[in-house]
Amino acid sequence: MFIDKDIEIICGSNQINTSPQNVANELTIEFLNQISNSIFNEKKCKIFPDLVSFAFWCRKSNIIKIKDSLKENRFGRGIVLHICPSNVAMNYAYSLVFGMIAGNTNIVRLPSIKFPQVNILNNIIKNQLKKKKFKIFNKRIYLITYKKSDDISNKLSIISDARLIWGGDQTINAFKKYDTKPRVVDLYFANRYSLCLINSKKFNKLKNIQIKELAQKFFIDSYTMSQNACSSPKSLIWSGNPNLNKKEIFWNEISDIALKKFDFDITLSNKKILNLNRIALSKNIIGKVEFKKFNLVRIKHKKNQIPKNLESLQLNLGTFFEFEITTNSILKKFISSRTQSLTYFGYNYSELLDLIKKNNLSGIDRMVKIGNAFEMSHIWDGTNIIETLSREIEII
Amino acid sequence: MLINYSKIFKENLFDKTQKEKEIFFFNNLKKLHNYHQKNSKEYLNISKTLFKKNMNKIENLPFLHVQMFKEKNLKSVQSNVNVKMFNSSGTSGKKLSMINIDMKTSLLQAKVLNRILLSVLREKVDKIYFIDSETTLKTMRNSARGAAILGFKQIANSFEFILDSKYKVKKKIIKKIIAERKKICFFGFTSLVWLNFLNYLKKNKIFLKKKDTILFHGGGWKKIEKNKVSRKKFNLECKNYIGSNKIYNYYGMIEQTGSIFLECEYGLYHPSLFSEIIIRDENMIPCKPGKTGIIQVCSLLPISYPGHSILTEDLGEIFAIDTCRCGRKGKAFKVLNRIKDSEVRGCSDVY
Helix, strand or coil: CCCCCCCEEEECCCCCCCCCCECCCHHHHHHHHHHHHHHHHCHHHHHCHHHHHHHHHCCHHHHHHHHHCCCCCEEECCEEEEECCCCCCCHHHHHHHHHHHCCCEEEEECCCCCCHHHHHHHHHHHHHHHCHHHHHHHHCEEEEECCCCHHHHHHHHHHCCEEEECCCHHHHHHHHHCCCCCCCEEEECCCCEEEEEEEHHHHHCCCHHHHHHHHHHHHHHHHHHHHCCCCCEEEEEEECCCCHHHHHHHHHHHHHHHHHHCCCCHHHHHHHHHHHHHHHHCCCCCCEEECCCCCCEEEECCCCCCCCCHHHCCCCCCEEEEEEECCHHHHHHHCCCCEEEEEEECCCHHHHHHHHHHHCCCCCCEEEECCCCCCCCCEECCEEHHHHCEEECCCC | CCCCHHHHHCCCCCCCCHHHHHHHHHHHHHHHHHHHHHHCHHHHHHHHHHCCCCCCCHHHCCCEECCHHHHCCCCCCCCCCCCEEEECCCCCCCCCCEEEECHHHHHHHHHHHHHHHHHHHCCCEEEEEEEEEHHHHHHCCCEHHHHHHHHHHCCEEEEEEEECCCCCECCCHHHHHHHCCCCEEEEEEHHHHHHHHHHHHHHCCCCCCCCCCEEEEECCCHHHHHHCCCHHHHHHHHHHHCCCCCEEEEECCHHHCCCCEEECCCCCEECCCCEEEEEECCCCCECCCCCCEEEEEEECCCCCCCCCEEEEEEEEEEEEECCCCCCCCCEEEEEEEECCCCCCCCCCCCC
16 A cells, blocks of 8 residues: 555554445444544634534434344445545545445545635544554554546546445546446436525515524525535525515525625626626526625526526526525426425425325425535435445345 | 718718717617617516617617626627627637628728728828738637727738738848838737837837827726736836837727727826727716716617627726817727726535
8 A cells, every 4th residue: 555656644653454334333333423522622613613513413322223223243345445525524424434334445536726725624633543452443444635637537547346436427427438347336416406495475474583584594505605505595485476575585695694604705706797608698597686795696486497507507606596485396497407405485294295196296305494405314316325334234 | 871971071070069969979879779679588678678768878778698608699680681700719628709791891991990090080091001910810819809800900001910910020020120111000919019119119219200100009908907006107108119109009909809999198097989998886877077977888889789888897987078278079088997807606616
């Protein structure tokens, strides 16, 4: 080890341990809990909400919940290669933990952008690895970086038993071309598109303060990562007839929050106008652009008016398609296999289940309340990642 | 007729106060706006989708982002009209602007450039020396630099290139320039003037002593940014080695050839009657003087393509309105730097 001199190894020993372990084993859970504790105990972590969320997620009680959902006769596959997005700081951490819980040895390519929270977490991990009881993980956790290289990616692919490729259609296509073991299990997370659905009847009953709370949640879903995340809503669909005043209160509040919390400067503004130029020139556009402050742009559509190929348009930096539909059966027209998350307000479980059953939807892999778009789960894009990264041994 | 250009040509270029200019310019720009709405589907789509209907002021008229000329081949002419495509000089690997110029627009560009240059030259000179090479005209005729050379040619009875095909100063040219007795002027791109001409003069300790000879230069400071050349330093070296303090920089772009913004003696750029400038903040609202924002350039010349109103990627600031010490009325501005190219990416862009 380790394969290529151009790989920078942040942690991991020279000798790799490739033997699988059983899922969610005691030592792994303890290790993760220690990491969770360390994050909570370090003051400098508190300014990174994504780091704190991760700490919540990997604490013992939560991992035990996951463990309880898994059969005991599941074991790891061997080496898992994780190719993580360049710009989502904490994605690599979740990916690593999925691989660990599944009982594997993990090689994780870190995001190319240098995030301070990544650095902090890596140091926390390194400190835990120094402990005697966790020594074994030095041969099972590899955090690496390397400059884009077909050669290295190919070498890493050859030794892997499973690969997790966190998207970008381009990256996925590149990894499909590399040499792999015949039995390799691949998980690809392609470019996705997300929507938000609001039940107007319920929305109209909200008091102004509640509308503002909802706006705050919608803001987090959409403005975190400049609306570039797959799970950030690009379209807001009002089902039924929203009260005009209340609707404006909702949007104005989002813009006001963005004014305080979203660093929208001249550079982003220039990019946004360029993007709007592109949108205006795309064949499918039928809406009309409207904005008060430029940090929030609405592309308004008439009732039941829906453009084709909605998902081909790149909306970001606080740009939203806005629709009003009279009945939820029209919702089908918004959804394709590219649709990932539906964030919602004003529906209960059975109503949502009904929506799926009645409409034979080809897309939507998760439905979460407005505000939870970024909540990470081991069930992602419709797949149970931990189960996929492990194998079930039939014992009869 | 679309715009009564001959009427504008009769007026002085820099005499209208901002208040007068706004009315005059709006009326004419609106005509161009209507024209392009009828003739360019792309312009119509952008203006209908992105802009409000109350187009009662220059600032409310639609504009295109400058990048659109790189992404789309925009035209406002029927397919049977002959157009020549001009490209930006852009560095290799980057997309080039595609600017479609027909005869009418081309003549207009030449005429307006001539008028603007004559506003400081007063009369046609005997010879213009290009701090450039003839090769540029051969290989980059339809680039920003080629277009500029062709445009500047008309202010002189004859012309000569100072640089050879390798962009080095020609052997006998210096003696010739020194010996010139008739009225001459110089033109070159800022980076060529600095790197290929001034540096040569400096190195060989040559002093041309061309007092009162005008040097025009433009094209931006970007290429010599790393040399840390300020306007002050540039002008000082020109004074030293060329011997003249009549140095006129201009702000212009291939998307609006002809209606350049000439820099005055006090270091501020001025729109002529044929152009206007708006500085916009992050909310796309026009900035008051003293506030930095994105430069939007307007020109009355683009007829064959919808380039009459463009949002650039340059930052600028208005320093004076009707009050520049040079006496020119209207807005006076500075160009600061370019908007930094920070790519915004999503979780779906890894590699």
